[in-house]
Amino acid sequence: MEQRLRESGLKATRQRVAILRCLEQAGGEALTAEELFEQLNPTTGVDRSTVYRCLEALENHHLVERMEHRGGACYCIAGKNHRHLLMCVRCHKTVPIHSCPLHAMEESIGKDTGFVMLSHTLEMTGICPDCAAKK
Ligand SMILES: [Zn+2]
Ligand SMILES: [Zn+2]
Secondary structure (H helix, E strand, O other): OHHHHHHOOOOOOHHHHHHHHHHHHOOOOOEEHHHHHHHHHHHHOOOHHHHHHHHHHHHHOOOEEEEEEOOEEEEEEOOOOOOEEEEEOOOOOEEEEOOOOHHHHHHHHHHHHOOOOOOOOOEEEEOOHHHHHHO
């Protein structure tokens, strides 16, 4: 983890390492800054603004991916496997979607507009089987 930080040109601070570990342990689930703060504060004493600052730095260096959800942001480890999340609108559980249909589209949009395409976000929502069963 420390090495990954250094390779991307970031100093491997204790807080950054802790955040990356936390996200990795979430196993592909995206966490909000608030959830990270709640998990890390008891063990590391990190404060909210540090969590936000770290996330920003990690995002700028493409170590974490930020996803928008209803005006809020959540984060997950940026993997080699580009993917998106499907989120349940009732319990906010997230499920990773491993295929992305947008890469081909990005390429042709890039050609048409002359843009160097960097990234995209895709927000998908639904109602998970658990919530659907509860009614
Ligand atoms: Zn649900
Ligand atoms: Zn995609």
